[in-house]
Amino acid sequence: MNLKDFQAALQQMRHQSKQRRFVQSIELIVNFKGIDFKKQENQIDVKVNLPHATGKKAGGKTLLFAQDKAFISEMKGKFDRVIEESEIPKLDKKTVNQIVNEFDVLLAEGPVMIPVGKYLGQQLAPKGKMPKPVQPNASAVTAMLAQSGSVTRVSNKKGKFMPVVQVLVGNEKMPDNELAENSFAIFNALMPKLPQKNGNIKSVYLKETMGPPVKVGEKEAAE
Structure with a gap:
């Protein structure tokens, strides 16, 4: 063919x-x-x-882990879900499994990679779902999302x-x-x-x- x-x-x-x-x-x-x-x-x-x-968004649903309040405000509506740093330790295994199954484009504000790795790494890493670190730059991240299409x-x-x-x-x-x-x-x-x-x-x-x-x-x- x-x-x-x-x-x-x-x-x-x-x-x-x-x-x-x-x-x-x-x-x-x-x-x-x-x-x-x-x-x-x-x-x-x-x-x-x-x-x-x-x-x-052919790459699938999009998820952002972030801490900067202004950045979070700009990104809400552009991602299917935004998880703030303070929420990460509270995520249970069922929720993390849903993240693994439902989201294909995962990004994280640089410093937030540390708690992501600490609390979620054991479930995300084996599935190849560790997020890609990004700077809190709204225009750059928006362009990255467009490319994910x-x-x-x-x-x-x-x-x-x-x-x-x-x-x-x-x-x-x-x-x-x-x-x-x-x-x-x-x-x-x-x-x-x-x-x-x-x-x-x-x-x-x-x-x-x-x-x-x-x-x-x-x-x-x-x-």
Whole structure:
């Protein structure tokens, strides 16, 4: 499967698309076959640097740990959640597990990294969720958040690991070439996780929010 396959599918999707009263998101759907996802080494959970921002926080929900009151005031509304330094010791294991599962973009004001490491490190570090330290500079952090829109998490965990991934690649206002390049980047990022590479791909689709899925590439593979 190559970039032209995704471009052709997008052209077909545009042709049959109906006008809506909102901007439709476009998702890539990849169905797998011949993989035992009960085995940890086969489970898919990767971050992909997309060539083009999707227009949404594709990297997932955002979280900031901070202490500076003025900085906190500026950042509220820009992050999905802001946790003040004084709250950190009070976070129980259940709350920290929710942070691990729900948030993908974690930042922390430099000095706050110390209590984060002390109280939360044992749960965050093994999951690769230790926050990135930042200075209390609102414009710089806002720019960093905007850049996170070009990073997306691709996982087949939906309660349990399923033989499918469904991930945002952009919206209908984006040019076809950008949507195709984002889709192809995700498809290529999946390959190292598949024991038989393309042999483990059952089918690939692109889909608008309210539209039918459009097949990408060759005919659907047999079970």
